[in-house]
């Protein structure tokens with residue numbers, strides 16, 4: 001899997017959906033990208049406070065009593081589709097790179113990045129064959145597995 005700069009997973013492991021706030025960073029963080037503190041926003045009792053967050057909708061979300069957030073910016077269907085396509089393309093590129101790395105038979109080195117054609121450095125763990133890779137172009141392919 002590509003290592004993403006921004007996580008699109010919520011704490012329950014569900015992928016973000018259209019309507020979910022684009023600033024949401026997950027409740028493992030104190031604040032969202034807009035600096036809103038999740039716990040302070042919700043207020044009230046500790047019990048079930050995450051279910052009252054307005055940021056995203058999950059199977060654990062409360063059906064009533066959810067608070068509003070002035071900073072909420074719901075993800076549009078178009079943005080969702082764009083991100084899905086981007087993730088799919090990155091995954092395909094990463095798979096291509098992994099096949100090329102395996103074909104070298106080396107435990108470390110570099111190959112031509114299938115995305116930008118610059119150097120992609122890799123190492124293969126002797127113990128389990130897991131491959132680490134990072135393109136020299138910032139923001140291009142990078143993953144750990």
Ligand SMILES: [Zn+2]
Pocket residue numbers: 113114115116117118120135136137140141
């Ligand atoms: Zn690259």
